[in-house]
Amino acid sequence: MTAQIIDGKALAADLRSSVKDVVAQIKAEHGVIPGLAVVLVGNDPASEVYVRSKGKQTVEAGMNSFEYRLSEDTSEEELLNLITRLNSDPEVHGILVQLPLPAHLDSKLVINAIDPHKDVDGFHTTNVGMVGTGQDAIVPCTPRGCMMMLAQIYPDLRGKTALVIGHSNIVGKPMGRLLLNADCTVIVAHKSSTNIPELARMADIVVVAAGVPGLVKAEWIKPGATVIDVGINRIPAPERGEGKTRLVGDVCFDEVSEVAGAITPVPGGVGPMTIACLLANTLSACCHLHSFPEPTLLGV
Numbered sequence: 371m372t373a374q375i376i377d378g379k380a381l382a383a384d385l386r387s388s389v390k391d392v393v394a395q396i397k398a399e400h401g402v403i404p405g406l407a408v409v410l411v412g413n414d415p416a417s418e419v420y421v422r423s424k425g426k427q428t429v430e431a432g433m434n435s436f437e438y439r440l441s442e443d444t445s446e447e448e449l450l451n452l453i454t455r456l457n458s459d460p461e462v463h464g465i466l467v468q469l470p471l472p473a474h475l476d477s478k479l480v481i482n483a484i485d486p487h488k489d490v491d492g493f494h495t496t497n498v499g500m501v502g503t504g505q506d507a508i509v510p511c512t513p514r515g516c517m518m519m520l521a522q523i524y525p526d527l528r529g530k531t532a533l534v535i536g537h538s539n540i541v542g543k544p545m546g547r548l549l550l551n552a553d554c555t556v557i558v559a560h561k562s563s564t565n566i567p568e569l570a571r572m573a574d575i576v577v578v579a580a581g582v583p584g585l586v587k588a589e590w591i592k593p594g595a596t597v598i599d600v601g602i603n604r605i606p607a608p609e610r611g612e613g614k615t616r617l618v619g620d621v622c623f624d625e626v627s628e629v630a631g632a633i634t635p636v637p638g639g640v641g642p643m644t645i646a647c648l649l650a651n652t653l654s655a656c657c658h659l660h661s662f663p664e665p666t667l668l669g670v
């Protein structure tokens with residue numbers, strides 16, 4: 371069997387184009403332009419790349435992008451002051467603080483200072499609690515993107531056995547909660563789990579967000595299962611020339627795609643969906659803040 375490749379790049383382009391249509395409609399009807407503020411503290415090169423890409427795609431969707439680049443030694447007070455200003459700025463509908471923050475800043479405190487209605491990452495304790503209890507709330511971008519990709523394969527997720535590998539607050543835990551809300555039977559594994567290959571062989575759906583290249587092997591996968599690879603790892607690629615690198619996920623893609631029914635590639639899988647969902651969340655936040663009807667995008 372050769373797995374169907376779930377094309378995140380194409381699906382993300384569809385999502386961005388439906389966001390763009392609704393943005394144009396809101397602008398025409400109400401004169402409101404959704405705005406996203408991205409805050410980057412320090413100069414981590416990888417974060418720099420993501421922030422630039424987010425800003426570009428925000429503008430391409432017809433929204434306003436506000437970027438704040440603060441120095442590595444910014445104090446917690448300065449950062450909290452900026453968030454307070456953004457919370458009360460009517461042109462800002464979404465606020466994203468790029469993680470990780472430098473070690474001297476308390477990310478829980480900083481994230482919880484964001485107005486939950488503007489927390490387009492869905493990391494605020496209020497949004498986490500609401501998603502955890504099955505209430506409408508802002509859903510974290512990466513898990514939301516994974517759910518949209520799963521919807522391409524399964525019209526109904528009820529009763530599917532799902533394994534999530536990784537239990538971070540930004541990917542694994544919210545992913546497990548969304549799958550549970552969709553009535554999957556959910557297992558969430560992590561470094562202390564002792565029998566992941568065995569658990570994986572029971573799963574119809576495997577979502578891996580561990581940050582370990584080559585973690586998931588073909589013999590772990592039940593034939594026909596769907597494999598969602600969230601991992602983003604930059605590894606040396608001497609075959610491309612000295613000092614060159616390439617991006618890989620957490621899945622041994624070539625061998626797993628011989629067994630799985632469907633699989634997401636890296637790059638071009640979950641990553642582009644994450645950014646498209648950020649735009650979708652910003653649009654939804656704008657609609658909510660202005661009491662416009664919730665836009666229907668790709669249905670998740």
Ligand SMILES: NC(=O)C1=CN([C@@H]2O[C@H](COP(=O)(O)OP(=O)(O)OC[C@H]3O[C@@H](n4cnc5c(N)ncnc54)[C@H](OP(=O)(O)O)[C@@H]3O)[C@@H](O)[C@H]2O)C=CC1
Nearest residue numbers: 512536537538541560561579580581600601602640641644
């Ligand atoms: N595509 C996208 O849009 C995004 C991709 N990512 C990528 O996804 C990956 C995970 O990100 P994130 O959740 O932030 O990472 P974290 O490092 O915060 O969490 C990793 C999780 O994986 C677990 N883990 C690590 N090694 C193993 C292992 N060998 N077996 C089982 N579990 C393991 C850890 O367990 P423990 O807690 O016990 O240590 C932890 O729960 C990274 O590669 C990151 O770059 C992240 C965000 C968005």
Ligand SMILES: Nc1nc(=O)c2c([nH]1)NC[C@@H]1CN(c3ccc(C(=O)N[C@@H](CCC(=O)O)C(=O)O)cc3)C=[N+]21
Nearest residue numbers: 420467468469470491511602637638639641642644645
């Ligand atoms: N507050 C916050 N929210 C985040 O959502 C957040 C964050 N902090 N910190 C870092 C992680 C990581 N992340 C990615 C987004 C897009 C791609 C992406 O578009 N990847 C492309 C490749 C990009 C490349 O070539 O480097 C792809 O997979 O095809 C990857 C990773 C969001 N994160």
Ligand SMILES: [Mg+2]
Nearest residue numbers: 537538539560
């Ligand atoms: Mg942990």
